[in-house]
Amino acid sequence: MRQVYLDYSATTPVKKEVLDVMLPYFSEKYGNPSSLYTLGQESKDAITKARGQVASLINADPAEVFFTAGGTESDNWALFGAVDALKKKGNHIITTKIEHHAILHSCEFLEKHGCDVTYLDIDCEGRVNVEDLEAAITDKTILISVMFLNNEIGTVQPIKEIGEIAKKHGILFHTDGVQALGNIPIDLKSLNVDLLSMSSHKIYGPKGVGALYVKKGVKISNYIHGGAQEIKRRAGTENLPGIVGFGKAAELAKENFDSHVKHCSDLRNYFVDKVLNNIPNTYLNATMDGRHPGNANITFEFVEGEAMLLSLDMQGISVSTGSACSSASLVPSHVLTALGIPVEKIHGTLRFTFGDFTTKEDVDYTLEALTNIVNKLRQISPVSSEKGW
Amino acid sequence: MAIYNEKVMDHFMNPRNMGEIENADGKGTYGSPVCGDMMQITIKVENDVIVDAKFKTFGCGSAIASSSIATVLMVGKTIDEALAITNKQIVEELGGLPNVKIHCSVLADNAIKAAIYDYAQKSGKTYAGLEGFDPNAEEDHHDVACDEEACGGSCEKIK
Ligand SMILES: Cc1ncc(COP(=O)(O)O)c(C=O)c1O
Ligand code: FES
Numbered sequence: 450m451r452q453v454y455l456d457y458s459a460t461t462p463v464k465k466e467v468l469d470v471m472l473p474y475f476s477e478k479y480g481n482p483s484s485l486y487t488l489g490q491e492s493k494d495a496i497t498k499a500r501g502q503v504a505s506l507i508n509a510d511p512a513e514v515f516f517t518a519g520g521t522e523s524d525n526w527a528l529f530g531a532v533d534a535l536k537k538k539g540n541h542i543i544t545t546k547i548e549h550h551a552i553l554h555s556c557e558f559l560e561k562h563g564c565d566v567t568y569l570d571i572d573c574e575g576r577v578n579v580e581d582l583e584a585a586i587t588d589k590t591i592l593i594s595v596m597f598l599n600n601e602i603g604t605v606q607p608i609k610e611i612g613e614i615a616k617k618h619g620i621l622f623h624t625d626g627v628q629a630l631g632n633i634p635i636d637l638k639s640l641n642v643d644l645l646s647m648s649s650h651k652i653y654g655p656k657g658v659g660a661l662y663v664k665k666g667v668k669i670s671n672y673i674h675g676g677a678q679e680i681k682r683r684a685g686t687e688n689l690p691g692i693v694g695f696g697k698a699a700e701l702a703k704e705n706f707d708s709h710v711k712h713c714s715d716l717r718n719y720f721v722d723k724v725l726n727n728i729p730n731t732y733l734n735a736t737m738d739g740r741h742p743g744n745a746n747i748t749f750e751f752v753e754g755e756a757m758l759l760s761l762d763m764q765g766i767s768v769s770t771g772s773a774c775s776s777a778s779l780v781p782s783h784v785l786t787a788l789g790i791p792v793e794k795i796h797g798t799l800r801f802t803f804g805d806f807t808t809k810e811d812v813d814y815t816l817e818a819l820t821n822i823v824n825k826l827r828q829i830s831p832v833s834s835e836k837g838w
Numbered sequence: 839m840a841i842y843n844e845k846v847m848d849h850f851m852n853p854r855n856m857g858e859i860e861n862a863d864g865k866g867t868y869g870s871p872v873c874g875d876m877m878q879i880t881i882k883v884e885n886d887v888i889v890d891a892k893f894k895t896f897g898c899g900s901a902i903a904s905s906s907i908a909t910v911l912m913v914g915k916t917i918d919e920a921l922a923i924t925n926k927q928i929v930e931e932l933g934g935l936p937n938v939k940i941h942c943s944v945l946a947d948n949a950i951k952a953a954i955y956d957y958a959q960k961s962g963k964t965y966a967g968l969e970g971f972d973p974n975a976e977e978d979h980h981d982v983a984c985d986e987e988a989c990g991g992s993c994e995k996i997k
Contacts, residue, residue: 753875755898756850759842763851773874774898777938781874793871829856829902831867831878831894838871 450765453811457651457743457804458600458628459769464653464805467697471655474690482687483678492689499696503660506699507626507645508636515661515679516692520627520648522672523661524551526683527623527644530669531592532559535621539589545569545577545606546787548596549625551646553783556594565589571787575604575735583614592621597629597645601771601784601800602735603744605633612641621667627651627659631702631709632741643667649691653805654698658691709805713743716803720812721745727816728823730834734788734798743803746771746785748794751833752826757799760822766815771798793838842899845933849903854910857892864960866952866973869945875901877949879909883957888912888920893949900932900939904946907931917954921967923947948975 454462463471474495480488482496496516504511517523532542544556546568556566567585569577577595593615598605608624615622623644629635631652637645645662649655663669663682675684702709725731730750749757754770761768769775771782773796781795790798803812832838842850862880869876875897882890891912893905907928912920925947929935935943952973958965 751896753897753901756902759847759850759899763847772898774901779874779938791872792874796871796874829853829894830896831876832871832896 451814453766453815455801455803455807455815456767456769458800458802460650460656461653461804462806463655463694464698464701466701467654467694470697471690471694474693482689483676495689495693496687499692502696502700503647506631506703507662508638509662510665513662513665515663515683516687517659517661517683518688519657519659520625520646521551523646523659524549524625525555526661526672527646527669528552528555528559528592528594530672531621531623531644532564533670534668535591539591541565541567541587541589542592542594543567543569543582543585543590544594545571545596547571547599547784548594549600549627552594552596552625573789575599575602575788577606579607579610579614582611586618586620590620592623594623594625596625597635598633598741599784600628601782602746602788603741604735605739608642609640616641628741631706632743637662644669649695649698652698652702654695655691658688658695710742712805713803716807716809716812717743717745720801720803720816723816724819728820734785734790745801747799747801748790749797749799749823750794751797751830752823753796754798756826757822760826761818764818766818769800771800772796841936843933846900846903846935849906849932850899853902853906855892855906856894858894859890859892864953864957866949866954866956868949868952868973871896875942875945877901877905877945879905879949879953881912881953881957883917886916888915888917897942898939900935901942901945903932904928904943905949908946908950912950917965918967920950921954921965923950
């Protein structure tokens, strides 16, 4: 059976070029980067190289990049580190309702420990309003954390404007750049971003490795305590093969940026057009303007997402859904809820994310399967466009 | 491992008795799309025996499989026997459901009762098995599992 992976925002396959540079670091070049003999120093050099590769992708200085165990750790570090470092100044955080759980659940934890958190709404296009943001600032505000690009609906936030507001008020600005990395241009020299989270496995690198960009001069407390790794900012023996792989993935992402964006957006646009024209009662959620090049988030009325997902899976197609039925906690997607989509429609929402290995044949195969599946499930459904909800 | 067993997948992919009986003797809907799942069961009754049953469902794979098996269990049974069908039995017939999906079987159980309730109303009959049944219960069906014995209290994630 044909296998069609359309969930590149969940994770990506490790590219062969990436795997190839990682492999020697498992059993040949395994030295501890902290060791002083040659074997160790070679490992240290490999990490230095990777740091440069990642820094180059976001136009930062290598000294501003600290490796972590992934996007989640980077998000946690940014929040907890900032709150601790600035506790004398205040306890108020401004974020949004559509952040990844790595941010939202960290904020909930911080609320239990004395922080006040403002969760900004988004408009029907999926963006926060910068005036609302500025209005939420109090003299106790110590941190603004607004994601660069949303993982479910693919919308980009006004990071430049938010950076300017943060600077004007002297407030730290963190952005979760996990989905933005490699998918939209990130030029940290032109943005007032103090902290930016990254993850390797969304850009064809290995899982369990990421980085936090900390702008020169910005002081946040450490989060992982122990040895002197990462210039004493992040303890723990480095995930050497992982970091080497992340570096290579970042280098490739920079090199192939234009072709990657064009490839993904061509296929995505073709797919969205066909779905909206060929399958009645379907809607694209959030604006196309400035969107993640590979993201399509579509509501299919009168059917439920997990049923569609399972049926697609039976035909070798992997996608994800915002439906409550598919989540372990049985709550509908908080992002689609914030976007103002009624619950019954959230249930019928699928996210397709296209990537470098997606082909036109994959998309055509998916379009055919999807059309048949939606038709079949609509026959099973007691609700329809004639009968209404 | 796949999230559902083969039997569930079979009833999901090849649902039995899918559709709607015209001029049904009883027609019940339970749940609502806002709650995430909604089932409709229509029945044909002769001499107090359910001779045909069909379903339509808006919901996940296990909701569709649960309604499919529910109709299979109903056909050929007397009304009293059909009212005795429990959600536990639906789960057993399906060879098990993930804990988080037990509520889909509860919905099927209620849809059976809703169809029979309608039949009872139309034919002026009363059945002991319908006592206390409210066809318009407005609870969020994603919330009911924790009240059910079937989940064994293991679904504490469902709040
Ligand atoms: C926006 C966003 N932030 C954070 C994360 C978490 O990253 P990781 O999987 O590397 O912990 C993800 C990945 O799911 C994400 O999409
Ligand atoms: S219908 Fe929502 S979990 Fe089954």
